[in-house]
Amino acid sequence: MESEFAATLKGLNMKVTPKRLAILEILSKESIYLSPEEVWQLMKERFKSIGLPTVYRNLEDLSNGGAITKVIHPDRKLYYFCCRNQEHHHHFVCVFCRRVEDISYCGNKEIVNEVSTTLKGKVLSHVLQVYGICNSCINENES
Amino acid sequence: MESEFAATLKGLNMKVTPKRLAILEILSKESIYLSPEEVWQLMKERFKSIGLPTVYRNLEDLSNGGAITKVIHPDRKLYYFCCRNQEHHHHFVCVFCRRVEDISYCGNKEIVNEVSTTLKGKVLSHVLQVYGICNSCINENES
DNA sequence: CCATAAATAGAAATCATTTTCATTTAATAA
DNA sequence: TTATTAAATGAAAATGATTTCTATTTATGG
Structure with a gap:
């Protein structure tokens, strides 16, 4: 197989x-x-x-x-x-260890709404990426 | 002056x-x-x-x-x-004419909430950028 | 106006990424 | 299985955006 x-x-x-x-x-x-x-x-x-x-x-x-x-x-x-994860989603990236974790939050609906209403434009795509400290790195670095 | x-x-x-x-x-x-x-x-x-x-x-x-x-x-x-615009905000970028327009939407609160709750991580920053077709380019290209 | 640290020009270096091209290989049909 | 062929690969070279170096110029504070 x-x-x-x-x-x-x-x-x-x-x-x-x-x-x-x-x-x-x-x-x-x-x-x-x-x-x-x-x-x-x-x-x-x-x-x-x-x-x-x-x-x-x-x-x-x-x-x-x-x-x-x-x-x-x-x-x-x-x-x-x-x-x-094959669904549309975004990533949380740890700036210390480079770990990548999924986040399900995505403001696409609100973005499309604002762009069409306020700017009269059409959304094709968007990038969202979150930088931070992952749980492991928080625990390792606490005093 | x-x-x-x-x-x-x-x-x-x-x-x-x-x-x-x-x-x-x-x-x-x-x-x-x-x-x-x-x-x-x-x-x-x-x-x-x-x-x-x-x-x-x-x-x-x-x-x-x-x-x-x-x-x-x-x-x-x-x-x-x-x-x-000096406030924290994000941009809508036209893929045709490169125009940049502000969008006020920002899911920071929801992101911080998900990252802290689900991943037990800490958010330091995030990037959000929206690509699309601006109003001028939509009008220019309609048949 | 002077002193001095910062800014700049020009040339050169850097180096991540891409291209070229000759060779090898995976996929498909016989 | 073997032959065919388009695709994949390796090695070397090229590319080109960005950065560094250094001598010179300039903005700023006194």
Whole structure:
């Protein structure tokens, strides 16, 4: 039988390659977001030959396909996170440990209402991301 | 008497220089967000000698001081917008003409509530930005 | 007007990300 | 299974936005 990740790739019309499976496995194992460089380092433990562009390309493609998510970071670099939740939702990101957690809150209805009423505009999409300190980091740092 | 922009700079403990005044004037005159490169092009119409790094530095400093705002863009490049509204608020960005408009809606209360209740975490900040089609662009494109 | 720290220009460096292209591989049909 | 072919990959090189460096200029306070 095929793995969950193979099914994911097929669903995106992407060929099932060992590299892609590994990227998905690596990301889904992490509770924190990773940079392409970091994914590459982890890939190097598994493959004798693995190019950084391959990692960049696949992260981009997987992200476009919705299998993984980009994290919005103040440094404007690329970071990815794999989250099982397929519903529309947003993320709480810990600024200390980079843990990503889902938040279900989304003001879409209110936003659409304000934009259409006040600005007479049409909403196409929105980004919402919350930065803070996760529970683990709060507990670790209390005196 | 000193200009509003001079006052802004002094408030940020930044020396009042012609370049900085021009950057503020250029940005505040636009209803759309600009890239550093674009600001530079406009600066070159006013100064015989103006370096791109100066534009980058000042946009960064003005942004850190809160005099201007960074726009979150999918291409992850830097874009700035000058908005008079000093209250905490978010922006509606037109994907066609790059116009930026304020939206007052902000789910901060609900977000803080969910994060503290469900995740037992602490919210430090959040970004919310709405993409869509502004009223002018809707009207221009209707058949 | 002077002194001095800050700001600037210009050139160069940085470095994350992307492109190129030759080679390999997964998917599909025979 | 094997042949076919489009897609995926590696390695090297390119790209280009952004930052750094350093000598010079300038704004500001006295």
